[in-house]
Amino acid sequence: MTVIGLTGGIASGKSTVSKLLAAHGFVIVDADIAARQAVAKGTEGLKQVEAVFGPEAIEDGEMNRRYIGQQIFHDEEKRLALNSIIHPIVRDIMEEEKQTALAAGHPVVMDIPLLYENELEATVDEVWVVYVTKDVQLERLMTRNDLTEEEALARIASQLSIEEKKARADVVIDNNGSLADLERRIKEIVAEYYKSH
Template identity: 40%
Template sequence: MRVIGLTGGIATGKSTVSNLFKANGFPVVDADVVARLEPFALEQWVITDTHDVLKKGTGGWRKVVAAFGEDILLENGEVDRPKLGQIVFTDPSKRQLLNRLLASYISYGILWEVFKLWIKGCNIIILDVPLLFEAKMDRWTNPIIVVWVDPETQLKRLMERDRTSAQDAQNRINAQMPLDEKRSKADIVIDNNGSLEDLNENFRKILDQVSKPLTWTEFWLSRQGAIVAIVSIFSGVLGCKKLVARL
């Protein structure tokens, strides 16, 4: 099975690329949508709506409440996501604390989603994770795709998208790993400085690369490979028993 890592930065167009993969029939494990702490768009951690790591009563919820206090809760006991987002965006140490508290729950949720797709027989999966490198999830993926724009374009698009000030937008950008550092770690870079048409063209150029036949290592990690291995082992054992019986 081939697990392709997809990452980028805020306002780089990563979600657009993720949607292009979906439109082309690729299953996507999205770790960005459900737990986003609007209006601050904290690109924090979602797996699916059934694995919301901050949902009331979950282990992640209990750890976060213990660390940040009950002041971050709404009247119904759920986390006030905008309030928590404001806290962690203005204090890097608290943002790192939040990431540490939730890391194990996030990893479990992602692995569970990948396992379900493995059971279904999917051979190629897109793992869409904003903090792919920060969470060390890049070790699970190959190749790694980074959606990149230059700093000026990123700032301009973020300000236009969220109608925020330059300072607020820059603070949110600074809260993430620099895009150039992510680009240096990538196997494939999608330059998204141009138009949507340019992005579509760049995307089409990488489709053949990510869709090429599985390597033998990837095949043996797929469901089909596992079945072949089990059948081969069973046949070998059965053959040995027959051979011994004849002696």
């Protein structure tokens, strides 16, 4: 069975694509979910975050995401410190889920937002990129997260450009249209996948 790396830019519609692929029998291993598990209440990961970022990093026994977000968005050193805590734990969680699914004979989709940024292409057999133009991305991100244009652009700029991701993809999933368009595209991709694997 194949391991597919699914990625895209922020607000490109990756979680919608994941749901559609799951409906077609793919097992989704989600890096965002694993990242939340890595710093869940009472975990070793959360203790390490508190040790590095101080007591303000914890709110009601959980990671204060807003505070941490403010800390890391403009400070490369703090972002790297957070990543060095979370990434190894996330890798272990995802590897275990992947092996379980493969052993059961399912194709696996590793949903990894920063797949290229963290140079994880070698950990998957092929990369599928959910693609939207930068204008669509900006509009959706501002709407979804209630951000100003400046805030949204800063988040987009913190990732590799969507055009670069598209150029490096094995499969491009265009999500500039409606949900119905996306569903049609996924059907085509899945049919093609099952034919060739």
